[in-house]
Amino acid sequence: MKIDFTKTDETIVEDLFNDLENAAKDPKHPFRLCVLATTEVDNIPTQRTLVFRGLLPSNEMLIFTDYRSPKLQEIKLQKQVSILFYHPEKKLQIRIQAIANIHHQDTTCLVEWNKLSKVNKQDYQTELPPGSDLPIGEEELTHNAEFGSDFFSIISLKPTKVDILQVSRMGHKRFVSRFENGMWNGRRVIP
């Protein structure tokens, strides 16, 4: 992934999302993992590492999670979130503000659920909800396949602002663009 800062606003953002889409298909790509920031109920910011699963045609970024997880309760109260990607070799940071939307037991979930292996499905079938106390004396997680896809959910993130920072000995470069009135409006800014 190389950002061409001389291109037009729309093209820079388009190239970025094309690159993100390719990264999501490559388990070794640094952008396969992202950090999602949300706001806890008491207004405290919180973050976690997540697998970035791909893009919808609308450029909405997809994350899979357990419907019972605290991040979903946070998103229900505050849909504005931030997602961070970092490429250590290229020293490229992508910061994206987005509006989060929760999918649960809809067609988007069903399509993705059917692609998951039995082992991957187990991530969404723990007997107890994510974040709950491990019962005393139990070391292993217990799963219940009878839950099926009950707790499988997808967070889709509609981007509203992108902030691209390229750190380089040749000179740092930064580009910020906002999605306004149906189009991306960007400008170069001081890194």
Ligand SMILES: Cc1cc2nc3c(=O)[nH]c(=O)nc-3n(C[C@H](O)[C@H](O)[C@H](O)COP(=O)(O)O)c2cc1C
């Ligand atoms: C490498 C890595 C990948 C992860 N991928 C996911 C993921 O795709 N979905 C997910 O819900 N949690 C994933 N997690 C776990 C989250 O970071 C987090 O601990 C968990 O989702 C609970 O978050 P919450 O309490 O904020 O809801 C991953 C953690 C690591 C370290």
